[in-house]
Amino acid sequence: MIQMQTxxxxxxxxxxGGGLRAAISAAQAGARTLVICRGKANRSxxxxxxxxxxxxxxxxxxxxxxxxxxxxxxxxxxxxxxLEDVVRxxxxxxxxxxxxxxxxxxxxxxxxxxxxxxxxxGMEGEREVSVFGSDILDALYGKARELGVEFLPDTLxxxxxxxxxxxxxxxxxxxxxxxxxxxxxGAVVLCTGGAHNLFSxxxxxxDLCGEGPAAALRAGAELIDxxxxxxxxxxxxxxxxxxxxxxxxxxxxxxxxxxxxxYGKTFTHRYLxxxxxxxxxDSEWNKMLLSYAIQSEILAGRGAxxxxxxxxxxxxxxxxxxxxxxxxxxxxxxxxxxxxxxFAAGRSITVQPAAHYFEGGVRVAVxxxxxxPGLYAxxxxxxxxxxxxxxxxxTTEMLVEGAVAGTSAAAYAAGCSAPSPDSAQLEQLEGELxxxxxxxxxxxxxxxxxxxxEITAGSLTVVRREEELVSxxxQLEQLERELDQVSFTDGQRTYNRQWREYLELRSMxxxxxxxxxxxxxxxxxxxxxxxxxxPYTDNGRCLSNIVLSGQALQETLAPAVxxxxxxxxxxxxxxxxxxxVVETLD
Amino acid sequence: xxxxHVTVRRSAPEGGEGYLQEYTVPFPDDxxxxxxxxxxxxxxxxxxxLAFFDHAACRQAACGKCMVKVDGAVxxxxxxxxxxxxxxxxxxxxVVRDLLCES
Numbered sequence: 001m002i003q004m005q006t007x008x009x010x011x012x013x014x015x016x017g018g019g020l021r022a023a024i025s026a027a028q029a030g031a032r033t034l035v036i037c038r039g040k041a042n043r044s045x046x047x048x049x050x051x052x053x054x055x056x057x058x059x060x061x062x063x064x065x066x067x068x069x070x071x072x073x074x075x076x077x078x079x080x081x082x083l084e085d086v087v088r089x090x091x092x093x094x095x096x097x098x099x100x101x102x103x104x105x106x107x108x109x110x111x112x113x114x115x116x117x118x119x120x121x122g123m124e125g126e127r128e129v130s131v132f133g134s135d136i137l138d139a140l141y142g143k144a145r146e147l148g149v150e151f152l153p154d155t156l157x158x159x160x161x162x163x164x165x166x167x168x169x170x171x172x173x174x175x176x177x178x179x180x181x182x183x184x185x186g187a188v189v190l191c192t193g194g195a196h197n198l199f200s201x202x203x204x205x206x207d208l209c210g211e212g213p214a215a216a217l218r219a220g221a222e223l224i225d226x227x228x229x230x231x232x233x234x235x236x237x238x239x240x241x242x243x244x245x246x247x248x249x250x251x252x253x254x255x256x257x258x259x260x261x262x263y264g265k266t267f268t269h270r271y272l273x274x275x276x277x278x279x280x281x282d283s284e285w286n287k288m289l290l291s292y293a294i295q296s297e298i299l300a301g302r303g304a305x306x307x308x309x310x311x312x313x314x315x316x317x318x319x320x321x322x323x324x325x326x327x328x329x330x331x332x333x334x335x336x337x338x339x340x341x342x343f344a345a346g347r348s349i350t351v352q353p354a355a356h357y358f359e360g361g362v363r364v365a366v367x368x369x370x371x372x373p374g375l376y377a378x379x380x381x382x383x384x385x386x387x388x389x390x391x392x393x394x395t396t397e398m399l400v401e402g403a404v405a406g407t408s409a410a411a412y413a414a415g416c417s418a419p420s421p422d423s424a425q426l427e428q429l430e431g432e433l434x435x436x437x438x439x440x441x442x443x444x445x446x447x448x449x450x451x452x453x454e455i456t457a458g459s460l461t462v463v464r465r466e467e468e469l470v471s472x473x474x475q476l477e478q479l480e481r482e483l484d485q486v487s488f489t490d491g492q493r494t495y496n497r498q499w500r501e502y503l504e505l506r507s508m509x510x511x512x513x514x515x516x517x518x519x520x521x522x523x524x525x526x527x528x529x530x531x532x533x534x535p536y537t538d539n540g541r542c543l544s545n546i547v548l549s550g551q552a553l554q555e556t557l558a559p560a561v562x563x564x565x566x567x568x569x570x571x572x573x574x575x576x577x578x579x580x581v582v583e584t585l586d
Numbered sequence: 587x588x589x590x591h592v593t594v595r596r597s598a599p600e601g602g603e604g605y606l607q608e609y610t611v612p613f614p615d616d617x618x619x620x621x622x623x624x625x626x627x628x629x630x631x632x633x634x635x636l637a638f639f640d641h642a643a644c645r646q647a648a649c650g651k652c653m654v655k656v657d658g659a660v661x662x663x664x665x666x667x668x669x670x671x672x673x674x675x676x677x678x679x680x681v682v683r684d685l686l687c688e689s
Contacts, residue, residue: 038641038642039641039642039643039649039651040642040649040651040689043642043648043649043650043651044642044649045642048644048648048649049644049646049648133648134648153689154641154642154689156641175641176682176686176688205642205643205644205645205649206640206641206642206643206644206645207641207642207643238617239616239617239618239619240613240617240618240619240620240623241617241618241619241620241623241667242618243645244645244646245646334647334665335646335647335665338665342618444634446629446630446634488634489634489635490634490635492599492635492683494599494637494682494683495637495682495683495686496637497629497634497637497640497641498634500641
């Protein structure tokens with residue numbers, strides 16, 4: 001039985017910063033708004049872990065920061081200068097109309113957020129304001145509640161409801177009871193964040209499984225730039241207790257510690273020219289460049305016993321540790337104090353590149369609409385803003401896009417007749433979602449998840465190759481067929497983890513297949529997408545976005561939206577081109 | 587290898603007192619593991635029916651949602667190092683299933 005819920009004008013899927021910001025706009029426009037939250041409204045999603053609550057940032061142009069009295073460091077900054085940087089950092093694959101929106105409205109988004117109670121904790125860079133992820137969520141959540149936004153917490157979104165070619169609601173499952181609930185809606189805004197859990201090594205929370213892009217694809221919307229995934233280079237892999245923690249990355253970014261291979265030697269110089277290596281250690285570009293260097297060292301067989309490379313933080317002379325604690329006061333408390341004990345015991349942390357940010361996702365226009373009427377999307381689950389490499393802040397992206405998506409969705413919903421989900425679709429979905437309960441002898445969901453993780457670790461991480469991608473696609477298709485055969489040991493519907501993992505795989509497998517297919521189609525190396533068999537950036541031949549649609553992932557090449565800036569035509573070796581791009585940055 | 591001896595207070599599907607179930611979980615000697623790591627191992631390798639908070643877990647002591655009673659004291663499962671012998675119980679009386687409580 002699917003329980004039919006009250007109808008809403010706008011349903012937002014996801015309660016991270018993008019979802020909350022979209023809900024605020026929708027409610028301000030007069031829409032009756034519901035947020036479906038995977039966990040607790042203001043304590044789940046990717047925003048919570050932004051910067052590990054040590055160093056999250058919101059980006060904003062220097063002129064606005066000066067006007068707000070936050071920083072005078074770049075007071076002659078202009079939106080145009082910032083746009084140029086974001087587009088160059090994205091290797092010209094960005095939708096420049098979206099970047100225009102980003103640079104033009106970031107200041108308004110930051111200013112209103114301060115008005116809603118956000119605490120500013122200092123500056124991180126010339127355009128980066130230091131904040132805590134949890135503070136962003138608290139400010140947005142407070143405002144959303146004040147506006148009467150309603151919340152459905154601890155509920156897993158599964159599908160979009162579609163009638164006559166338009167979205168008319170969302171289907172979800174309440175985790176505590178196992179009840180399936182259909183929520184009719186005039187418009188739906190997807191804000192599901194990244195698909196981190198496709199990878200065993202990731203820096204996200206357990207709720208990021210790509211539900212938005214997968215449901216959008218099933219319903220008839222398009223995905224774009226799926227091959228583009230930023231890896232955080234030095235995420236904890238071992239010891240297991242701190243797996244996924246990005247503290248070693250914060251150390252490296254601040255300048256502390258060093259990376260060693262299994263022989264105790266530094267190695268980044270093997271893969272990066274002196275100029276680029278300097279950049280890798282001193283700038284936000286370190287994510288892309290160090291991930292490339294570390295993955296290359298692992299592939300060369302010089303990685304650590306437990307899989308990554310060693311992050312070493314020498315504890316002498318003692319003055320250096322004093323400097324460290326002075327620069328990063330949070331190290332004295334909580335989980336960070338526990339991690340510091342590892343170094344104090346003379347040990348290191350094994351680190352490796354981990355899935356960190358997904359540049360690709362649901363294809364949206366500048367008003368955050370998709371090609372499917374009634375469907376909108378915002379934040380990390382969309383593609384297009386950052387092209388082939390995100391250097392500027394994802395927090396700003398979610399605020400900028402969320403604000404527009406909520407307004408657009410509310411305007412669309414105001415012109416809709418009462419939404420009425422299609423009973424045939426509901427019946428078909430109910431059968432599919434509950435199918436494993438009626439089966440025996442099939443694979444357990446976790447077995448499939450483990451195999452998915454082997455495929456993504458082997459073929460979809462930092463350095464990619466044609467034959468591996470072809471094989472990955474075949475294996476992923478096979479896994480999708482096996483998903484139909486899954487059965488459960490656990491027959492209860494109450495908080496059944498096997499069922500949840502089955503539903504997650506229903507999202508993760510199509511997302512992984514879309515990533516593999518896009519990565520195969522991009523026969524060059526650009527930004528965060530590195531092809532060992534095509535180690536050059538080719539502006540002559542490859543300056544298009546890869547768009548996928550339908551269950552079969554039908555591909556279209558869409559010429560990049562170059563309304564403001566054009567790159568120089570030509571073809572360069574991957575690292576030479578990075579050097580070229582960097583030299584032109586503001 | 588080092589063995590962790592874990593006793594979990596589980597709920598009965600029909601309600602009532604519930605029961606205790608024991609598991610033995612191995613990890614390499616030089617590992618550092620949390621209570622959550624031990625629970626994950628049980629789910630993956632020993633018993634997929636054991637319920638504990640994990641559907642929107644940060645695993646970094648930031649969300650504060652994975653609370654569980656470890657040898658009588660309420661802890662975050664992700665932040666508390668596993669004890670070699672430990673009793674795990676729901677942290678409140680409002681049990682949804684096994685170690686998961688209403689939030």
